Amino acid sequence: GENVEQHPSTLSVQEGDSAVIKCTYSDSASNYFPWYKQELGKRPQLIIDIRSNVGEKKDQRIAVTLNKTAKHFSLHITETQPEDSAVYFCAASRGGTSYGKLTFGQGTILTVHP
Amino acid sequence: DVKVTQSSRYLVKRTGEKVFLECVQDMDHENMFWYRQDPGLGLRLIYFSYDVKMKEKGDIPEGYSVSREKKERFSLILESASTNQTSMYLCASRNTGYLAGANVLTFGAGSRLTVL
Numbered sequence: 001g002e003n004v005e006q007h008p009s010t011l012s013v014q015e016g017d018s019a020v021i022k023c024t025y026s027d028s029a030s031n032y033f034p035w036y037k038q039e040l041g042k043r044p045q046l047i048i049d050i051r052s053n054v055g056e057k058k059d060q061r062i063a064v065t066l067n068k069t070a071k072h073f074s075l076h077i078t079e080t081q082p083e084d085s086a087v088y089f090c091a092a093s094r095g096g097t098s099y100g101k102l103t104f105g106q107g108t109i110l111t112v113h114p
Numbered sequence: 115d116v117k118v119t120q121s122s123r124y125l126v127k128r129t130g131e132k133v134f135l136e137c138v139q140d141m142d143h144e145n146m147f148w149y150r151q152d153p154g155l156g157l158r159l160i161y162f163s164y165d166v167k168m169k170e171k172g173d174i175p176e177g178y179s180v181s182r183e184k185k186e187r188f189s190l191i192l193e194s195a196s197t198n199q200t201s202m203y204l205c206a207s208r209n210t211g212y213l214a215g216a217n218v219l220t221f222g223a224g225s226r227l228t229v230l
Contacts (some may be wrong), residue, residue: 001173006156006157034185034219042223043221043223043224044157044204044219045221046218047220048218089156101159101162101172102219104149104156104158106154106155106156107154107156110209
């Protein structure tokens with residue numbers, strides 16, 4: 001089955017700095033890669049996703065890049081703010097009816113210091 | 115807004131007890147899922163259901179079963195709870211199709227289970 005590795009496990013940055021979280025996956029058939037953010041005590045929520053026919057996707061201060069050849073994808077957050085502090089999870093799945101059968105990474109605790 | 119409601123936020127059970135975790139969604143989603151969340155391990159899929167009365171094992175189904183008799187409700191059952199099942203359990207639902215927002219997992223608030 002799919003295996004997703006996520007690094008780093010913790011990340012501490014100063015407000016205004018950039019943050020990068022990296023994930024690798026093992027199943028070459030995976031073609032859907034979402035990122036979820038979980039604030040303390042709250043449920044995970046999708047922040048951005050990318051499909052394998054796209055190399056990069058941006059949404060305001062966040063972006064995701066995908067390298068299918070190397071089987072890795074990354075989340076980039078620019079101009080970090082304290083409200084970006086949360087646990088971030090990457091995930092991967094195959095398409096079709098397997099979209100929801102996500103395999104998640106271990107999570108990254110991001111702390112943004114004012 | 116899609117709402118996924120988990121009936122119990124906190125439960126404390128004893129080893130060997132039968133435990134029911136209930137999840138209800140109100141947006142007519144076809145797919146429903148149960149994940150387990152543990153620190154350092156991320157979210158791991160226990161079981162999922164494509165539709166009513168349909169279920170499929172996820173990555174860690176041992177010690178669990180599920181029931182989906184109605185479209186809106188997906189129950190996770192621990193037949194005989196053990197201490198290693200102490201965890202946060204997250205239910206999620208997903209609609210299918212091609213409209214914006216399709217294929218996005220909507221999670222419930224979670225049920226924190228402690229087995230003594």
